[in-house]
Amino acid sequence: MSVRAHLVVERPAFRLDVRIAAAAGEVVALLGPNGAGKTTALRGLAGLTPLSGGRVELDGAEVQRLPPERRRIGVVFQDYLLFPHLSALDNVAFGPRCQGLGKAAARRVAAELLDRVGLAGHAHVRPGRLSGGQAQRVALARALAVRPRLLLLDEPLAALDAHTRLEIRAELRRHLAGFDGATILVTHDALDAMVLADRLVVIENGAVVQTGTPSEIARHPRTDYVARLVGLNLYRGEADGHHVVVGDVRFSSVERLTGPAFVAFPPSAVALYRSRPDGSPRNLWRAVIDGIERHGDNVRVHLHGPIPLLAxxxxxAAADLDLIPGQDVWAAVKATETHAYPA
Incomplete structure (x- = not known):
């Protein structure tokens, strides 16, 4: 592993205790809701937040006692923190100069990196005259200029508008693919994590609750937060053969399990009826509409009953059913649409 860390940060109302590892050439995303501890973990890795316990190893050497500038770590902050009085070129050259490189040599390194990120023509422009996407690329070049073994990205796309974000996300993916060190990306945006990362580490309340590849996380969410993130209804219950009992609801599933289990299905798998449908759908129950909202090209219906539900x-279909808040409906999900797995 390029980086292996156990990060413990104690505060009066919060405790972070997480283990993070990333191999050279790998991009690991720390994903979680606001206040989960993602940025605290990143700052602990960088040496910007003191650790209460644990250790940080980079290429096999402990670095937790070293000051930030001696850790061979590059950081791209959420707001980029470019020096406003320096040109793009001198912003990028700043790190190599601090490492002892001469002015001319540092500027050559900076010019090469600006060319790599497509900003050779903006070398002498100050940050105030750069667009958000250009500033992000200068910040990335500045982080790479110190030849780090670990690159830390704190919400690197959060300050961009939707159109620019789409373009820069694709560019950032290409740049990270060419970086031979480990990368740790902090984000609360599922799409950023899914597109940019090889592996996800989900943090909630200062602890790791799930880790895996993007496809593994999407198929097998283990918390309500992750389920909402990937757009699934998720419930925890007790499995007995092809059934999972969740409270008063007995789900039928194609998987055969015994013991604690999760059952998940997308909101699109839920069918709504004004009256009890004919036939005998295996997963069928009464529900009450809490609210209705537009969701992409569809209408998302929030329901409560024996279980909370999104449909x-x-x-x-919403118009034909004349759906309104407070209305009683029947909700049904085919057994083939549900997915059960061990809890």
């Missing part, structure tokens, strides 16, 4: 229906 996505087409606008025409």
């Amino acid at each position: 996505d229906v087409t606008p025409s």
Whole structure:
């Protein structure tokens, strides 16, 4: 592993205790809600937040007692923190100069990096005249200029508008693919994590609650937060063969399990009816509509009953059913649409 860390940070109302590892050439995303401890973990790795316990190893050497400038770590902050009085070139050259490189040599390194990120023509422009996307690329070049073994990115796309974010996300993916050190990315945006990262580490309340590849996390969420993030209804219950009992609801599933289990299905798998449907759908129960909202091309219906539930229906179906808050409906999910796995 390029980096292996156990990070413990104690505060009066919060405790972070997480283990993080990333190999050279790997991008690991720390994903979680606001206040989960993601940025605290990143700052602990960088040496910007003191650790209460644990250790940080980089290429096999302990670095937790070293000051930030001696850790061979590059950081791209959420607001980029470019020096406003320096040109893009001198912003990028700042790190190599601090490492003892001469002015001319540092500027050559900076010019090469600006060219790599497509900003050779903006070398003498100050940050105040750069667009958000350009500033992000200068910040990335500045982080890479110190030849780090670990690159830390704190919400690197959060300050960008939606159109620029799409473009810069694709560019950032290409740059990270060419970086031979380990990268740790902090984000609360599922799409950023899924597109940029090889592996996800989900943090909630200062602890790791799930880790895996993006596809593993999407298929097998283990907390309500992760389920909402990937757009699934998720419940925890007790499995007995092809059934999972969640409170008063007995789910049928194609998987055969015994013991604690999760059952998950997308909102699009939920069918709504004004009256009890004919036939015998295996997963069927009464529910009450809490609220209705537009969700992409569909209408998302929030329901409560024996279990809370999200259902996505087409606008025409919502109109035909005349759905309104407070209305009683029947909700059904086919057994083939549910996915059960061990808890």
